[in-house]
Amino acid sequence: MKAVGPRFFRRDVDIVARALIGTTLMFGASGGIIVETESYDPTDPAAHSYGGPTKRNAVMFGASGHAYVYFIYGVHWCLNFVCRDASAVLIRALEPTHGLAAMARRRGTDDPRKLCSGPGKLCEALGITGEHNGRSLYAPPFALYRRMKEPPLTTGVRIGITKAAHLPRRYGQTGSRFLSRPFPEPG
DNA sequence: GGGGAGATTATCT
DNA sequence: GATAATCTCCCCG
Numbered sequence: 001m002k003a004v005g006p007r008f009f010r011r012d013v014d015i016v017a018r019a020l021i022g023t024t025l026m027f028g029a030s031g032g033i034i035v036e037t038e039s040y041d042p043t044d045p046a047a048h049s050y051g052g053p054t055k056r057n058a059v060m061f062g063a064s065g066h067a068y069v070y071f072i073y074g075v076h077w078c079l080n081f082v083c084r085d086a087s088a089v090l091i092r093a094l095e096p097t098h099g100l101a102a103m104a105r106r107r108g109t110d111d112p113r114k115l116c117s118g119p120g121k122l123c124e125a126l127g128i129t130g131e132h133n134g135r136s137l138y139a140p141p142f143a144l145y146r147r148m149k150e151p152p153l154t155t156g157v158r159i160g161i162t163k164a165a166h167l168p169r170r171y172g173q174t175g176s177r178f179l180s181r182p183f184p185e186p187g
Numbered sequence: 188g189g190g191g192a193g194a195t196t197a198t199c200t
Numbered sequence: 201g202a203t204a205a206t207c208t209c210c211c212c213g
Contacts, residue, residue: 038205046205056198074195076206090205120206130197160205180206 004137004144009064013039013087017171020081020089022147027126030099031143032116034091035173036180038158040080041087045163049086059134061086067142069123069133076120077129081137092119092159092170095178118180156183 004023009016017039025031040047048057048070059068060082068080068088080088094116096103103115103125116122123129137144152174157166159181172179 040205048205054199070205071197072204073206074197074204078205080205092205118206124207158205162204 001145004146006065006138008144009081009083009137011083013041013083013085013089014169016081016083017089017169018153020091021153021171021173022149022151024097024145024147025091025094026098026141026143026145027128028099028141030096030103030126032094032096032098032122032178033147033173034093035095035176035178036091036093037171038090038092039087039169039171040090041085044167044169046158046161046165046167047087049088053086057086060088062134065137067128067132067135067137069128069130071130072120077123078119079123079128090119091122093117093172093176093178093180094122094125095173095176096125113178117178121180154183 017037020034020037023034025034042049049060053061064083066082068082069077072078079091082088096112096115104110107115107125115125154172154174155168156170158170172183
């Protein structure tokens with residue numbers, strides 16, 4: 001498997017969000033194939049970088065190729081990959097492929113479809129927390145491997161936001177059984 | 188299997 | 201003091 005290089009994230013955030021579908025994300029000994037992402041950039045009212053730098057979003061304004069991890073609803077962690085110009089891709093779902101037993105233990109379920117099918121779930125499954133905020137994606141415990149083939153993609157509106165809710169910036173692998181939610185049927 | 192309430196806290200206004 | 205890029209459980213049918 002070929003590792004993803006630094007050039008990968010120095011592109012338009014929507015290009016990266018699409019290119020990530022099919023990419024393998026490893027964290028320690030656990031990981032899987034990315035099947036769902038969302039894109040955010042500073043012109044987007046739903047983005048954390050909208051309105052300029054703050055203590056929380058500082059990593060988004062730093063170098064690309066790093067993890068932006070934030071805490072939400074007082075309960076969950078969410079993992080993002082920083083791209084250029086204070087933009088980032090939210091990793092929303094994985095198809096589990098490595099370290100299933102460890103992920104099942106952390107999640108409290110053996111059902112592979114419940115391990116990583118949501119941004120909060122996959123952080124819990126992999127053991128990602130705020131201590132990993134700002135870490136490089138090219139160094140352990142992170143590793144990213146290029147996809148072999150480009151999978152079929154579906155686009156839709158993002159989930160769980162109230163601002164700019166109409167923008168089609170959610171991307172998923174068509175027909176995957178490991179999405180956080182199905183995409184609406186066309187028509 | 189679908190809808191709604193509640194959990195629980197860092198961050199910003 | 202309100203809000204938030206979520207998840208799970210409980211109730212209803």
